Amino acid sequence: MTGIGPRLREERERLELTQREFGQVGGVEPNAQGKYENGERSPRADYLAAVSTIGVDVLYVVLGRRTPLAEQALSGREENVLETYRTLPTSGQAVLSNLASSLAEMAANYSTRSTVQKKTRARNTPD
CATH class of the missing domain: 1.10.260.40 (lambda repressor-like DNA-binding domains)
Structure with missing residues (x-):
C-alpha cells in the first residue's frame, strides 16, 4: 500500500x-x-x-512510518519483554517475533471461534 x-x-x-x-x-x-x-x-x-x-x-x-512507541508508555511487564528481546541475537529476535505472531494469530482465531460458538448456542437455546 x-x-x-x-x-x-x-x-x-x-x-x-x-x-x-x-x-x-x-x-x-x-x-x-x-x-x-x-x-x-x-x-x-x-x-x-x-x-x-x-x-x-x-x-x-x-x-508511511509508524510512530515510535514511547518507552514511558510501556508497562513494567512490557519493558521486561522489550529488554529481553534486545539482549537476544538476531536469530533469537526472529524466533521471538515469530512466536509472538503465532500466539496473536491463535488468540484471534480462538476469539472468533468463541464468538461463533456463543452465537450458535444462543440460536439453539429454546425460548
Missing part, C-alpha cells in the same frame, strides 16, 4: 470502523471519506487531528 489513501483505509479497517463512522470522527461525510481513501482528495489537518483522537497513527497515514 502506498499513498495517504490506502494507509488511511488501513487505519480505518484496523480500528474496525465503517467509512461513515470514521468520517463522523473526522467531521466529513462518507463520500469525502471514500475520496480520501481512493486518493481523489487529501485530508485536511483538522480532520487528521480529529481521527488521531481515536488512535489513528497520523505519522503513518501521512509519511
